[in-house]
Amino acid sequence: MQKYKAQRYEAQKTESKWREIWEKSGIYKVKDKIKGRDNFYHLVMFPYPSGDLHIGHWYNFAPADVFARLKRMQGYNVLSPIGFDAFGLPAENAAIKRKIHPRVWTMKNIVTMRRQIKNIGNIYDFSREVITAEPDYYKWTQWMFLQMYKAGLAYKKKAFANWCPKDQVVLANEQVIDGRCWRHPDTLVIQKEVEQWFFKITDYAEELISGLEKVDWPERTKTMQRNWIGKSEGTIIQFKILNFKFKIDVYTTRPDTLFGATYMVLAPEHPLVEQITTKQQKDEVRHYITNAHLKTELERTSLEKEKTGVWTGAYAVNPVNEEKIPVWISDYVLLSYGTGAIMAVPAHDDRDFEFAKKFSLVIRKVIDPGRQWPEDRAWTGGGLLVNSGEFTGLESADARAKITGRLKGKGLADFSTQYKLRDWLISRQRYWGTPIPLIFCENCKKLAENPKSQIPNPKSSKGELENPGWIAISEKDLPVKLPSLKNFKPVAGGKSPLARVKSFVNTRCPKCRGKATRETDTMDTFVDSSWYFLRYPDPKNKKQFTRKDRLRAWLPVNMYIGGVEHAVLHLLYSRFFTKFLRDAGHLEFDEPFMALRHQGIILGQDGQKMSKSRGNVVDPDNLVRKYGADTVRMYLCFMTEYAQGGPWNPTGILGIKRFLDRTWSKFLNFKISKSESTSRELERLLHKTIKKVEEDVRNFRFNTAVSALMILFNAMEEKESVSKNTWETFLKILAPFTPYFSEELWHKIGNKKSIHIELWPQYDPALIQAGEYDLVIQINGKTRDRVAVSRNTQRPEIEKMVLGREQTKKYIGANPIKKIIFVEGRLINIVV
RNA sequence: GCCCAGGUGGUGAAAUUGGCAGACACGUACGGUUCAGGGCCGUAUGCCGCAAGGCGUGAGGGUUCAAAUCCCUCCCUGGGCACCA
Secondary structure (H helix, E strand, O other), X not given: OOOOOOOOOOHHHHHHHHHHHHHHHOOOOOOOOOOOOOEEEEEEOOOOOOOOOOHHHHHHHHHHHHHHHHXXXXXXXXXXXXXXXXXXXXXXXXXXXXXXXXXXXXXXXXXXXXXXXXXXXXXXXXXXXXXXXXXXXXXXXXXXXXXXXXXXXXXEEEEEEEEEOOOOEEEOHHHEEOOEEXXXXXXXXXXXXXXXXXXXXXXXXXXXXXXXXXXXXXXXXXXXXXHHHXXXXXXXXXXXXXXXOOEEEEEEOOHHHHHHOOEEEEOOXXXXXXXXXXXXXXXXHHXXXXXXXXXXXXXXXXXXXXXXXXXXXXXXXXXXXXXXXXEEEOOOOOOOOOOOXXXXXXXXXXXXXXXXXXXXXXXXXXXXXXXXXXXXXXXXXXXXXXXXXXXXXXXXHHHHHHHHHHHHHOOOEEEEEEOOOOOEEOEEOOOOOXXXXXXXXXXXXXXXXXOXXXXXOOEOOOOOEOOOOEEEOOHXXXXXXXXXXXXXXXXXXXXXXXXXXXHHHOEEOOOOOOEEEEOOOEEOHHHHOOOHHHOOOOOOOOOOOOOHHHHHHHOOXXXXXXXXXXXXXXXXXXXXXXXXXXXXXXOOOOOOEOEEEEEOOEEOOOOOEOOOOOOOOOOHHHHHHHHOHHHHHHHHHHXXXXXXXXXOOHHHHHHHHHHHHHHHHHHHOOOEOOOOOOOHHHHHHHHHXXXXXXHHHHOOOHHHHHHHHHHHHHHHHXXXXXXXXXXXXXXXXXXOOOHHHHHHHHHHOOOOOOHHHOOOOOOOHXXXXXXXXEEEEEEOOEEEEEEEEEOOOOHHHHHHHXXXXXXXXXXXXXXXXXXXXXXOOOEEEEEO
16 A cells, blocks of 8 residues: 555534635525526425434434435436424523513524534525515415315314413423423323414315325324224214103214124213213212323323223113113213214223123123134124124124114115324413404494395305404504513413413404404414425525425425424424415415435434433534534434434544545545556546445435545555546545545636536446356355356356356265356355 | 333444445554654455354344345333323
8 A cells, every 4th residue: 555644634623624715705695597407496394493412313314414425416407495493382481580581582593503504514595585584474374274274174172181270371392290280290180171373284184194295204203194094984873861851972993893882982072972861870970080181191091091981871772673772971082983872882992891791781792703812801803793682693894884874774874985194282371472363343243143234254164154253464464573572481371471471462453443453472483383394495585485486496395304203293293284285375285295214213322312301412512513514414414324314423523534634645646547448447437436426315314425435535545646537536435425625626626616516427337247256156055165256158158167166166075966057247155 | 110222343334234244543563754743655354264164244043046135022222202091
């Protein structure tokens, strides 16, 4: 090997120099259209401005930028924007704790994080930055709300919320610690009904499932979304209630087990519970319901899973055999799913079985699994029907259709599709969020509810009055600005801090000019982030959320990259928004993100999730100061497979630092060979590496791409001299990983323009194919030898040559050859 | 409990998807250096064995000429969901 003087690359100086030059020259400014280039919208999930950038942000942003840069070099016009998801609870908490205004706290954090993000050296076009907490932005969030409202997709209803009885305020899940209020550890949190705004995402349940077919997303993410939406096909069956005129509907996916229904269970909140409960059972039932509401969701689940319930005293009649069965209530039945009532078949459902055993209810087998099954467990699979009257002997699947069909004929049942998905609760009783642009007018409500009224009021599809008394604020009066406040504590009675603002609460009705109040709730921050990707193409537009031609130029997003923790909520809400906006005529596509990739989660060195309270947060600034951004970027690519993540392991970073130092030293001491030809063997490796890096980055295999670059450099280092052309190609394929370093060497070798406007080098497939390969020789599947073989040697020739080899003969010995397996380009296996 | 990932050297990890297990790095050892060093360069490095050789991808079994990869049973780790009829 050629010896040369080792020299250290000085990252700090180089990086700040190029940062400045790039910013001045605006090489990362994106035009909406460039002739001869296709647009590519590359998006990373925008961060919440929590204070400092941590290593997890870097892990998201840096390898994603390698992908974006490679696309750019391949001739695409790449839009890679960044912004801040700036509303949310932590700002309010910080405000209360440190007495800074949430806006001041948030904007301070944004300034810090923007500077840190710039250090990474990504191709972000900062001129397109969006901040969801700015009136310029939330004006359009409010506009979106109004579109939903006008389309009948926003409505108000009561919903249970965590409630601190001491402060009389609604609590977020994270403010409930072990079932107690975070500020009053002696106070148990209860569930209380509060008026809330909802979006009817359930209207789109079916399309949210079918649309998944169209997108290139990880299969596990699609599965999670499907499970979340939870479509199931079953039957709704009516059960008569003894001594009452009405019937109660139950939903079941197993009508084939109807003969085994030995009791019925209602959710404690079921509206008919009150009516059917007998006098003797009244106290017990009331007690049970009160208790259920004292428990938070957390408590209910953290307690042991023993079933609880009480009998209402009433009986229902099984429509298929007129059998009288008792009606119970229990919190294992949920009001929000199906009909809020079930027929219980203890022999063939695990939960019903447990419940029946505890309360000594009848367990009757009606399905024969056709194999041995322990007595102490429910058989939940299919089989042949037994004890089922005329249906006995049928196969489960067949019986489902036949039993439903029979009851349907009598008007007692019907097929039904149900979803687990619930409507999206979007109102928050909080200050730091987008105000909901509505006014409530008591006078207009009375008019709307008066049947003689002349004013036509919107009705829902079920014929109910829609949001009577709620008036949408005119679009030209948007934004409804978030007033400045000093006190951010929620107002007792469950109201948002905005209820303290006089001008907000005392206003005029735009319709009747009478006294009215503004809605004081703000929106869930998931609303802000459900459409932000539509704003980047035209972030300063004052007339529209984005111009149509810019939407056409960029959307839908070609590649979306972010954490798997958003696999359901954010990604589902964004898809819902997109579909809604398409139906409202504002968009021409129906899926927002055509491709999606997740980065893994970087854990602390202790293997735990990074958090300030654990004290295991890795600060990237220290690393950047020590090694430079390029080293950190490349190390994050190299450390592990991108989607995998894992504990932070800093030990390997030296390997990357050495790689860059060695490249630097070799370069400064290099000889450019006069003749343009590098050795053929190096030339081949170079082309192989171009191909490998290209493919690996496309598949988000950044770690093996880096390794390929190292292998190439190790080979270059062996040479006395390397041609200028080879050096330049090497720098180009290195450039997406180490933008500063590559730029510096690119200029040192004599180029005047930036390496980052260069095109990706083309590899020569013929060159890669050519030459020899190592043929593996196996005897009985064990590798015994290998030999270099030319690519175009045919099988008979190879067999003859292999069998003639001493090494082969030795292992075969006197045994007769049974079989020879030959895999072209790979191995030969001789079976004896 | 259910669902989804995953388990490979001292460490992070590779393995063209059934075809050379451990690429590329880190660490370690020894040697070199125009050597303060946690610098740089070289050699070695899965385990057992002086060697020939044997054994090795969480454990056990199976399919195959050939298994980290496919199938069955079990164990462990991480993530998600919380009784969805």
